Amino acid sequence: MSLLKHKRSVDDLWPVRRKRVLVRIDFNLEINNGVIDKSKDQRIRAAIPTIRRITDQGGICILLSHMGRPTGHKFGVLKNDDAKRRRYLNIWKDEKGAGYTVYFSLLSGEIKKKILGWSSVATSAADLSEVQGTGKTDLFASLSNAEKKSLLKRFQNGDHSTTLFPHLRQYDGYHDELTLMPVATRLYELLNADPSRPPVDVHFAEDCMNANDMVASLLPGQVLLLENLRFYSDENSLIESERMIMAQHLAKYGDYFVSDAFGTSHRRNSATTVELPAIIGHGCCGYLLKKEIESYVDLLGDSPRPMLAIVGGAKVADKISLLEHILRKIDTLIIGGAMAYTFLKVAGYEIGNSFNESGQSFIDKYGGRRNIDELAQNFLIKAKACNVQVLLPVDHVCHTTCEATDSPLITETAHIPSGFMGLDIGPRTIELYRKCISQSKSVVWNGPMGVFEIPTYATGSFSIAKEMGDGTQEGLLSIIGGGASADAARMCGHASRVCHVSSGGAASLDLLEGKVLPGIDALDDLE
Structure with a gap:
């Protein structure tokens, strides 16, 4: 292509x-x-x-x-100004404590124990193991910068003659974490x-x-x-x-x-x-x-039909270019996540307190201002003209706040009552979307169906991942487009069961939008 x-x-x-x-x-x-x-x-x-x-x-x-x-920090400035470079190398001597904790974290467990034995938390440190990950760095981080500095100076002045913070570690562009x-x-x-x-x-x-x-x-x-x-x-x-x-x-x-x-x-x-x-x-x-290249060549080239795109995430404005571009290549489009509530509101449904962009506008890549409601309405018209079926949630998992709960509200319809917000797709929507995946031969997924980081609202995203994994075992061409959807697939253990999980969310979006990626374009073509 x-x-x-x-x-x-x-x-x-x-x-x-x-x-x-x-x-x-x-x-x-x-x-x-x-x-x-x-x-x-x-x-x-x-x-x-x-x-x-x-x-x-x-x-x-x-x-x-x-x-x-x-x-x-600008390399040109440091490269051409010896006095300024030397000044940055001495910043560690002030009381800001830049780099102290990260330096400690990279020492061996034995040395960490030794240093903490000199500190004001020596009693607490005595019970800690020398094995990595047992809390020594967290204990050191709790100390004042003055004590950290004193302890590291004592360590440096012992049998360790190397410079404590060489080169860039103390330029003002350095972040120890x-x-x-x-x-x-x-x-x-x-x-x-x-x-x-x-x-x-x-x-x-x-x-x-x-x-x-x-x-x-x-x-x-x-x-x-x-x-x-x-x-x-x-x-x-x-x-x-x-x-x-x-x-x-x-x-x-x-x-x-x-x-x-x-x-x-x-x-x-x-x-x-x-x-x-x-x-x-x-x-x-x-x-x-x-x-990555081979997977997207397969998907965006002559991929098996019918082809399904599953798009979730928060904002219509972030993905409208993707949605408009892929209409030419797909047969069905599933919309989930927070962006679904904007489409539902435009279609006349009640969405309660759910996040949405209705009534807002944004500046597109050409510098023009675009109204979200008009954008969503026109997109649905374009999809119909392209014979693309658009599926929106028919029920929701809701709560009054975006927090975990043992008793979320599951709506009976696509309407969300006042005072509640949609946080995941509901059980009937899950079955609808799963059936659509099972009937497809190519599927690309970009964007979660809900707030999957909270277990209460993870079922929708996890179900999509499982269905894609199951279908892949039967020959489905399946790609997860990086970012949060990739994280969701890994969390539920199905990432390894699909054809490809992209390592770049934003890069994946750009490819699906039909953009040339500069970092790939700069490489040599295979002749």
Whole structure:
């Protein structure tokens, strides 16, 4: 198809031995007090095949990732102003306590116990195990910044001569809770989980823009994870020259470029997904990105009919472009989640206190103002003209507030009484939607049916995931488009039963809307 072509993959890189391969990865995951929940490390696990492909051939794998949305600092300023750079390196000496807890969290259990033994909470710490995840970091976090500073100084002045906070750690763009160091630890564990395979060394560079010496010292088969790219604002700067400065610097680290970060491929302003492959002179996709491309080529190309799209989430304004675009490709559209209440209200139903956008307007991508009610009404007319059946909820699970309850109101019709809000689709709607899935040959799902994070309102989303999983075993082409719907499928254990769960919510939406993704377009086409 014209908008999404097959791309060269990591399999096309040769020779790789002794070559340094820059791999743009997506390790943007949840970390609490320096600890990664092992049930939520899918993004690290998903990167393993591409990393192993490189290291098994004797290549040197250099990983680049972002995490969160830190303020960041301009690399050009730090690079060209030695006095300012030195001043940032000394910020840790003030009373703000930047970096104290994250530094402590990355120490071994034995050392943590030793440090806490010097503290005002020594009695509480005495009963804690040296095993990771037993509460030592939480206890340290409860201390005052002054005591944290004193304890770490005592630790540093003992047998540890390394600088406590090197390089970027104390530039004003650094956020201790967004360091990727815990990811390096978990990556090492996963890469070395199989004792029958040769061990893999994983190193960590505490400043992604000051890693020249570490890169030069790497040996074939080793891995280096660079610190959070977004600690430098140049990574997503709106100014091309700033992005180019960062990309040109990072390009010196590698010989080849591989992208395995579908979740950031929709971002046009990204030094490491757009400018970096252009500077290196080529780019190919890793196994995760390859699977994303192939899955969407299958879905958006000549997919089996009838084809069903299930769209949920909160706002019509966020997904109207998607809805309008996919009308040409589908036979049936299921609408759930909060956006369903806007369509129901426009259709004349009572929706109580449910979230809705009726009466509102928004500015579209062309700069024009669009009225939500008119938009929803016109969409239903377009769908009918395209012979697309649109299914809306026929009953609801409700409550007076968005909180858990043992006795939610289940409506008998699509109307929601005054004082209540819809928080999930009801049992008759679930059966209607399940039947529609069972009669389809292709299904794409983007957006949950309700507030699935609260068990009371999770049945709708979980039922959709199960029905898609069941259908896949019978030959259904099934794709879950990342984001919250992917989280729901994982929570109920059915994510592994569908054909593909996308790793990028916003990127998935853009593809379904027919957009060209800059991070994919920048890679080499497969000839």
